[in-house]
Amino acid sequence: MSKSYIEGVSYPTTPDWDTERPFLTGQIYLDIKVTGQRTGSKSSSIDTFKNGDVNRAIGIFTPSVQELLVIDDLLFAMTGIEGMYISMKRGRAKDSGIMFQVDASMDLALQELAKRILPLCENYMVIHSFVESRSHFKHGLVNHAFAATLRTILQDYHAMVAQLEHQFRLGRLSLQGLWFFCQPMMGAIQALTTVVQKASAQNLSGSAILNLLQNQAAAMAGDNAARSLLEKLSQYASAAYLGILERWVYEGVIDDPYGEFFIAEDKTLQKESLTEDCNAKYWQQRYSLKPGIPSFLLNSAETILTTGKYLNVLRECGHSVQVPFSENAKLTNSGSDRRYLECINIAYNFASAELLNLITHKYDLMARLRSMKHYFLLDQGDFLVHFMDTARDELAKKPAAISVEKLQSLLDLALRTSIAATDPFHEDLTCCVERTSLLVQLDTMKKMGNGMSDLNTEAESLEGDKSNSDISNQSDSISITGLETFSLDYKVQWPLSLILSKKVLTKYQLIFRLLFHCKHVQRELCGTWQAHQGTRGVKSLGTTISGSYVLCQNMLHFMQSLVHYLTFEVLEPNWHVMCDKLQNTESIDEVMQQHDFFLSKCQKECLLLWPEILQKVEKLKSICLQYAAAIHWLIPSVSVLDSDGSKINSSESVVRKEILNKTTNRIRSRHRPPANPVWRSSDEETFKTTLEKFEEEFTEQMKGLIIALSSRSQSEPYLAHLAQGLQGLGNNL
Numbered sequence: 001m002s003k004s005y006i007e008g009v010s011y012p013t014t015p016d017w018d019t020e021r022p023f024l025t026g027q028i029y030l031d032i033k034v035t036g037q038r039t040g041s042k043s044s045s046i047d048t049f050k051n052g053d054v055n056r057a058i059g060i061f062t063p064s065v066q067e068l069l070v071i072d073d074l075l076f077a078m079t080g081i082e083g084m085y086i087s088m089k090r091g092r093a094k095d096s097g098i099m100f101q102v103d104a105s106m107d108l109a110l111q112e113l114a115k116r117i118l119p120l121c122e123n124y125m126v127i128h129s130f131v132e133s134r135s136h137f138k139h140g141l142v143n144h145a146f147a148a149t150l151r152t153i154l155q156d157y158h159a160m161v162a163q164l165e166h167q168f169r170l171g172r173l174s175l176q177g178l179w180f181f182c183q184p185m186m187g188a189i190q191a192l193t194t195v196v197q198k199a200s201a202q203n204l205s206g207s208a209i210l211n212l213l214q215n216q217a218a219a220m221a222g223d224n225a226a227r228s229l230l231e232k233l234s235q236y237a238s239a240a241y242l243g244i245l246e247r248w249v250y251e252g253v254i255d256d257p258y259g260e261f262f263i264a265e266d267k268t269l270q271k272e273s274l275t276e277d278c279n280a281k282y283w284q285q286r287y288s289l290k291p292g293i294p295s296f297l298l299n300s301a302e303t304i305l306t307t308g309k310y311l312n313v314l315r316e317c318g319h320s321v322q323v324p325f326s327e328n329a330k331l332t333n334s335g336s337d338r339r340y341l342e343c344i345n346i347a348y349n350f351a352s353a354e355l356l357n358l359i360t361h362k363y364d365l366m367a368r369l370r371s372m373k374h375y376f377l378l379d380q381g382d383f384l385v386h387f388m389d390t391a392r393d394e395l396a397k398k399p400a401a402i403s404v405e406k407l408q409s410l411l412d413l414a415l416r417t418s419i420a421a422t423d424p425f426h427e428d429l430t431c432c433v434e435r436t437s438l439l440v441q442l443d444t445m446k447k448m449g450n451g452m453s454d455l456n457t458e459a460e461s462l463e464g465d466k467s468n469s470d471i472s473n474q475s476d477s478i479s480i481t482g483l484e485t486f487s488l489d490y491k492v493q494w495p496l497s498l499i500l501s502k503k504v505l506t507k508y509q510l511i512f513r514l515l516f517h518c519k520h521v522q523r524e525l526c527g528t529w530q531a532h533q534g535t536r537g538v539k540s541l542g543t544t545i546s547g548s549y550v551l552c553q554n555m556l557h558f559m560q561s562l563v564h565y566l567t568f569e570v571l572e573p574n575w576h577v578m579c580d581k582l583q584n585t586e587s588i589d590e591v592m593q594q595h596d597f598f599l600s601k602c603q604k605e606c607l608l609l610w611p612e613i614l615q616k617v618e619k620l621k622s623i624c625l626q627y628a629a630a631i632h633w634l635i636p637s638v639s640v641l642d643s644d645g646s647k648i649n650s651s652e653s654v655v656r657k658e659i660l661n662k663t664t665n666r667i668r669s670r671h672r673p674p675a676n677p678v679w680r681s682s683d684e685e686t687f688k689t690t691l692e693k694f695e696e697e698f699t700e701q702m703k704g705l706i707i708a709l710s711s712r713s714q715s716e717p718y719l720a721h722l723a724q725g726l727q728g729l730g731n732n733l
Helices: 016-020 027-039 063-077 108-133 137-169 175-201 207-219 224-251 271-275 295-316 339-362 365-376 382-390 404-416 438-448 458-463 468-477 502-533 544-582 588-605 611-643 650-671 681-712 718-732
Strands: 086-090 098-102 263-265 287-289 429-433 486-490
Touching: 063 086, 063 108, 063 137, 063 175, 098 108, 108 137, 108 175, 137 175, 137 207, 137 224, 175 207, 175 224, 207 224, 207 295, 224 295, 224 339, 263 295, 287 295, 295 339, 295 588, 339 365, 339 588, 365 486, 365 502, 365 544, 382 404, 382 502, 404 429, 438 502, 438 611, 486 502, 502 544, 502 588, 502 611, 544 588, 544 611, 544 681, 544 718, 611 681, 681 718
Parallel strands: none
Antiparallel strands: 086 098, 263 287, 429 486
């Protein structure tokens, strides 16, 4: 095998007998003559008539005899063979073509007529040389078809020369008559020569040849014969190219042995990368457009590319499908007839409908998306309640100390004992533990790209870099546990991985991590509120505990408003909008586009693309958790005080005492208070000081969050909804 002009493409080696065979034209004689001149030997051909060889000069004959000799030589020259009185000569330039010259002693009138016919002979030599050279394997199918069509034209030309010779043998052909018969074809042969010379000079192949023929035909608007000939050439030369195109749009297969097709295949990109790499470019770059698209296919290039990609996916799924083929489905390019465009559109509509039907029905796309919504967007969160209760101790550990296998078993148990058990895809849900907090992960993904290019939106340009510099410091200063790093994962098989790729799953995971941690903070505050209910009758605590009640209620209001905004004002409305749009999609690309738009919009409206605002939210959640932990340490002391004799209203004592005991037992197991807590008179002052510190810090951060939301709500109206929900809380602080 040998290398072609296109890198990476191999072709069969041309046999030696083909390269060693003499040319079928008179160029072989010229080559011998040039070689002989270089070696110093005498040439047997007549190079010039200026050397005094008067015995062979045509001028010694009468004009009538000269005419017969000239006609005989011209008939030979028209087939590329040197005559007695018309010789061939190569120009001085290295790449110059063959020229014919006549005996200078010839009658001037005969010379004039002969010189009018000689350009036809020279053009024939150029065309014939091109046909022989471009028939080799390395020049590709288009050049082969182009050369074959030229060979057919030359066969007609040879037939005409044979007829003229027959007339000459019968004594019925004069030089003037020869010129008369040659004149009609001069323009067409000259047009072919122009095309051939440009193709040879630029070493064109594939679509470049087709574009050249199209352009030259358009330039011949004033010569109908030449234009028709070039259009016919373009039709036959494009037949091989359209054969490659047919297999692509009808079967999804690239059958391109010489690399001439305008669609490239990168076999290094495998479909498995969609579920492994956020930067996977399988769908975008496995098949891609190359430069040099034929001009008559330029407007349909994207449609052609997409059609073959759809058929290729169907074939990868083991779904045997082929576009219905009819007699009119044969792709041809004939002048103004654009029927091939209609065939391409029919193939695209068929492939698009088949793939969309396969994914939406056989692989049940909408059920998969609803399953993702149940788990990642907490649409049905009862399984999460069971999981957080059973996995509380494991999630309280450091990320490195957490057993993912244990979490997975607890997650499976929660799924089987909740409404999620009715989901046919619940076994595809898995869990994982990240190594960094949500803020750090977002910052890292922004810096590294990591397939999340849509993070670089106008939101980031508004935020600037002032908040990013503090993210790592804040996150490092906080000791994170599994509660901050826990996330879900999902097993996706081909071809659903086209829609639920690793990049898409990462977007789902970011939203889940935010919701999961908000739920955790909300649960902690609810536990604190329950603990407060059990201490309302303890009078010895004075007014300090009342302030704690108010602060706890404000924190709960903040978390409930935030969760309500995320779920009912962002996720649910956008989900229903996406579902409505998916009902009207006509291709899998539209499905991917609508799904990606839904996730990107949810990310943005869930504050994940606003680092400064998200940082304030995380700070507020951290304050809430610290406050809940402090109160949980206090509750056991209150319990001891009550057992020492503090009186509780008799009508409420039984209920509150029961609440207090249950809450105390749950909190003791979580926060491990001192073994023998005793409430002292100095503890009230310490508790009051601590409470004021929490209240001051919470108030400051809340006001900062409301200001940040309000300042950006003019350009981003959805932020106004959250700001309004928190506005009443801000006024009460």
